[in-house]
Amino acid sequence: MQSQQKHKNIYTSKTTLFRVVFLAMLFISFSAAAQKSYTIVLDAGHGGKDPGNLGNGFKEKNIALKVALLVGKKLEKRPDVKIIYTRKNDVFVDLWKRGDIANHAKADLFVSIHCDSHTSNAYGAGTFVLGLRGNKKNLEIAKRENAVVLLEDNYQDKYKGFDPNSAESVIGLSLLQEENLDKSLTIASLIQHNFAFKLKRNDRKVKQDNFQVLRETIMPSVLVELGFLTNKTEGRYLNSSRGQSQMATAIADAIYKYVENLKLNTVVLSEEDTNDNFIMYKVQIASSKNKIAPKTYNFKGLKNVERVVVGAYFKYYYGNSSSYKNIQKALKEAKLKGYKTAFIVAFKNGEKISVEEALKLPSN
Known part of the structure; x- marks a missing residue:
C-alpha cells in the first residue's frame, strides 16, 4: 500500500512537471506568434516620369501614392506589422526594383496599387494575382501596366527579352513564380470582398494575369486596380479624400485579416x-x-x-x-x-x- 502510494506520488509529480513544461512551451509558442512581425510591402504604382493613366485629367501615380500611404498609416498602428514602401513620394522606381525591395526585406506580402483605364465607360474595382493565362481583356490590362518597362534604362538586359507588347512574354511564366498562388488568392479575395460588400463598388472580381511587377516578387503578391479614371464619376471618387480613405481602409482591413489568418497557421x-x-x-x-x-x-x-x-x-x-x-x-x-x-x-x-x-x- 505504501509502495503504491509512493508510486502514485511519483506519477503525480511527473504529471505536474509535464503540465508545467507543456504550459511553458505553450506560452513560448504563443509569445513567439504574438511577437512575430509581418512585413508588408506597399507599392504605389507608377511615379516620376511615369504618370500612369491620365483619364479625365486625374493622375494615376498621385492617387496610387495617396492610397498606399493611407493603407500604411492604418497598418502601422498594429504592433505586429512592419510596413515598407517602394516609394513615398513622386519618384520613378523600376519594376524590378519594386520586387527587389520586397524580396530583400523577406516580406510576407506585396501589394501593388493602381488605377485602371478603358475606352468605354467601364467602372469598378478589381484585384489581380499572378497567373499564366487571362482573357483578351485582362491581357490588355497587363500589357498597359507592363509598358512602364520601356521607360527603364537597359530594360532589355534587366528583363531578359521580356517584351511588354508580346502576348508570349505576357503569358510565359515559370512554375516557381506560382508557388504563392494560394496565399495570393486568399488576400486578393479578402480585398475584393471589402470593395464589393463593404464599399458597394462594382465587383470586377479576382483575376489572374501576368503583371511584370508581380513576376519580380517571391512572396504572395497582388495588384489592385482601384477603379477607372476614365469614368468621370469613379475618377472623381478616387481623386477625393473620401474615396481614397475608404479604399485604403478596405485594403488595410483585408491585409490585417490576412495577417490574422497567418497567425492561426502558427504551430x-x-x-x-x-x-x-x-x-x-x-x-x-x-x-x-x-x-x-x-x-x-x-x-x-x-x-x-x-x-x-x-x-x-x-x-x-x-x-x-x-x-x-x-x-x-x-x-x-x-x-x-x-x-x-x-x-x-x-x-x-x-x-x-x-x-x-x-x-x-x-x-x-
Whole structure:
C-alpha cells in the first residue's frame, strides 16, 4: 500500500512537471506568434516620369501614392506589422526594383496599387494575382501596366527579352513564380470582398494575369486596380479624400485579416488527445493551372513529387510522412532546392486539415 502510494506520488509529480513544461512551451509558442512581425510591402504604382493613366485629367501615380500611404498609416498602428514602401513620394522606381525591395526585406506580402483605364465607360474595382493565362481583356490590362518597362534604362538586359507588347512574354511564366498562388488568392479575395460588400463598388472580381511587377516578387503578391479614371464619376471618387480613405481602409482591413489568418497557421503544441486518426503530412511546393509531369527534372531534382487535382488547379507535393519531424526535413530539402515559399500541409484520413489541428492529434 505504501509502495503504491509512493508510486502514485511519483506519477503525480511527473504529471505536474509535464503540465508545467507543456504550459511553458505553450506560452513560448504563443509569445513567439504574438511577437512575430509581418512585413508588408506597399507599392504605389507608377511615379516620376511615369504618370500612369491620365483619364479625365486625374493622375494615376498621385492617387496610387495617396492610397498606399493611407493603407500604411492604418497598418502601422498594429504592433505586429512592419510596413515598407517602394516609394513615398513622386519618384520613378523600376519594376524590378519594386520586387527587389520586397524580396530583400523577406516580406510576407506585396501589394501593388493602381488605377485602371478603358475606352468605354467601364467602372469598378478589381484585384489581380499572378497567373499564366487571362482573357483578351485582362491581357490588355497587363500589357498597359507592363509598358512602364520601356521607360527603364537597359530594360532589355534587366528583363531578359521580356517584351511588354508580346502576348508570349505576357503569358510565359515559370512554375516557381506560382508557388504563392494560394496565399495570393486568399488576400486578393479578402480585398475584393471589402470593395464589393463593404464599399458597394462594382465587383470586377479576382483575376489572374501576368503583371511584370508581380513576376519580380517571391512572396504572395497582388495588384489592385482601384477603379477607372476614365469614368468621370469613379475618377472623381478616387481623386477625393473620401474615396481614397475608404479604399485604403478596405485594403488595410483585408491585409490585417490576412495577417490574422497567418497567425492561426502558427504551430502550437497541444496536450489534447483524440481517438485514432490517420494523419499524413506533405510539403506543398507549387500550385498551378499547368499540368506538369511529376518528374525529377521538372522539380529541380526532387524525387517522388506528387501531382493532385484540386478544382481548376494542380497542386504539387513533396514528401509523404506521418511524422511532423520528418516532414520538416522534407521542407528544408525543398527550400534548399529553391522552393523558398514551400510549406507543410496536413491530411486527416485523406482530407486536408490545418497543420495546427493535425498537431493536436496523438502520435505527432
